[in-house]
Structures are given as C-alpha cells and as structure tokens.
Amino acid sequence: MTKILIAYASMSGNTEEISELIKSNLKPFGHDIDIEEIEHLEIQKLVEYDGILLGVYTWGNGDLPYEVEDFYDEIENVDLTGKKAAIFGSGDRSYPEFCAAVDLLEEKLELCGAEIVQKGLKIELAPETEEDIEHCNSFAINFSKSLEESSL
Numbered sequence: 001m002t003k004i005l006i007a008y009a010s011m012s013g014n015t016e017e018i019s020e021l022i023k024s025n026l027k028p029f030g031h032d033i034d035i036e037e038i039e040h041l042e043i044q045k046l047v048e049y050d051g052i053l054l055g056v057y058t059w060g061n062g063d064l065p066y067e068v069e070d071f072y073d074e075i076e077n078v079d080l081t082g083k084k085a086a087i088f089g090s091g092d093r094s095y096p097e098f099c100a101a102v103d104l105l106e107e108k109l110e111l112c113g114a115e116i117v118q119k120g121l122k123i124e125l126a127p128e129t130e131e132d133i134e135h136c137n138s139f140a141i142n143f144s145k146s147l148e149e150s151s152l
Contacts, residue, residue, distance in 0.1 A: 001146045006035040008042065008055030014090035014126040015055045018136055021127060022053060025140035031147070039067040045076045051147050052085040052114065054105050054119065062097025063103055072108060081113035086143050088121035088136075096124065117146035132134045 006023055010016035031051075038054070046052060059065045064072055087106045091099035099122035106116050121139040122149055123132050 001030060001032050002050045002105065003032045004034070004051040004053065004143075004147070005046065005049040006033065006053045006055065007038045007040075007041050008035075008056060009038045009065050010055070010090075011057060011065065012126075014123070015088075018088055018090060018121070018123055018127055019053075019055050020072045021133065021136040022055075022140040022143075024129040025137045025148045026144055029144045029148075031144065037067075038071050040110045041071065043071065043078055046075070046078055046080060046083070051143065052080070052109070053143065054085070054087050054109070056087070056089045056101045056105055058089060058091040058095070058099050059096065060098030061095055064101045067107075068101070072105070075108055075112055079113055080109060081131055084117045084143070084146055085114040086116060086118050086120065086139070088123070088139060090123050090125060093124055098124075118142050 006019050008019040088103045089099050089102040096152050102120035127136050
C-alpha cells in the first residue's frame, strides 16, 4: 500500500479545504493517507512516505506563510530522492504574485531530490466553483496515477 502525506498550512481554511478535497479523491485508490498541518510536522517523517503533497497559502506579495518558514529552512537537511511530490495552494489574484508560495515549495523539494510529478495546483481563495473542485479532483487522481506508475 502506498503511503501518502498531505501536509498543509491554512489561515482562513481555504488550503485546508483543498487538502480535504484531495484526500477524499485519493481514498478510493486504497492509499494509506496521513494529513496534518505543516507547522506540527516532524520534518524527518517525510522520508517515511512514498508520496508527499504539500499545501500552502501565499502571504502578502508572494511570501511563504510564517508557519511554513521553519519547515522551508529545515527541509534542506532531508534527502527526498525517490519521493514523488506535488504542491497545491490558495492565493488571491489581487496581489502581484498569485500563489508564489507554491512555486517556492516546488523548487525547494526539487533541491531535496523529490520528483515533482505534476505542476502545482493554484486555487483562487477557496475551491468553490465547479471548475476549482474539478481541478482539485484531477490533481489528486493524477498524483495517484503517478504513484501507481512508479510501483509497476
């Protein structure tokens, strides 16, 4: 059974809502899924997972939220070679850097050896429209498929 971690940071609940949508779409595939907030995650636990999904909102003008800063710095000490990963997040288009924190985490995970298996999912605020919900569903399904392909 493939082990997946969904870790997220959410201030207003938007990124948490995306996390739950992704989790509900991964469940039918029979994965062992853990979900928790990034700020409570023991960084070394990442190596225990086959797949890593990180969710983050973008703060201010493209910044990581404060509760992700320590994680971002500490992850440099973790070898994620062989791990499949993808990033998702929420943001607000009224700011100049829409969902830039998603890109920052993608780059950091790649530097740690993780394989980014799909482009980051970026949602405007909460996933309320049918289109947003479908994007979340597809993101989860495609991530599951990438895990299945690697286990063949």
